[in-house]
Amino acid sequence: MINGIGEVKKAVPDMIISASGPSYLRQYSDLLSAGAIEEGLCDHMLFGRMSFANPEFPKQIMETGRFDAKQVCVACGKCGDLIRAGKHTGCIVRDSATYLKYYREFQEENK
Numbered sequence: 599m600i601n602g603i604g605e606v607k608k609a610v611p612d613m614i615i616s617a618s619g620p621s622y623l624r625q626y627s628d629l630l631s632a633g634a635i636e637e638g639l640c641d642h643m644l645f646g647r648m649s650f651a652n653p654e655f656p657k658q659i660m661e662t663g664r665f666d667a668k669q670v671c672v673a674c675g676k677c678g679d680l681i682r683a684g685k686h687t688g689c690i691v692r693d694s695a696t697y698l699k700y701y702r703e704f705q706e707e708n709k
């Protein structure tokens with residue numbers, strides 16, 4: 599994905615391009631993002647699921663240079679199940695106290 603968007607950026611360098619999907623790389627997604635921007639493959643990186651898993655991750659990067667590997671999104675896709683079901687969504691793995699009940703509802707409704 600990042601190489602593909604990099605080809606677009608090289609072809610149209612004046613266009614501001616935001617890449618996405620870094621959460622698949624879990625604890626390495628911050629490094630991928632920094633490298634992609636440094637190499638000119640994109641101008642920004644959009645984090646979706648990582649924001650659910652660890653809303654503090656930008657602050658952690660600004661303060662320490664990395665985010666906490668123990669709080670990363672593990673790319674399980676359960677938050678996406680809730681989005682598509684029209685339910686309250688967030689990280690079922692990292693905030694199960696809040697979101698597991700909605701996932702249980704989803705599972706019951708989809709037996």
Ligand code: SF4
Pocket residue numbers: 647648650651670671672673674675676677678688689690691692
């Ligand atoms: S529910 Fe899974 S995919 Fe969604 S943010 Fe949490 S770990 Fe990532």
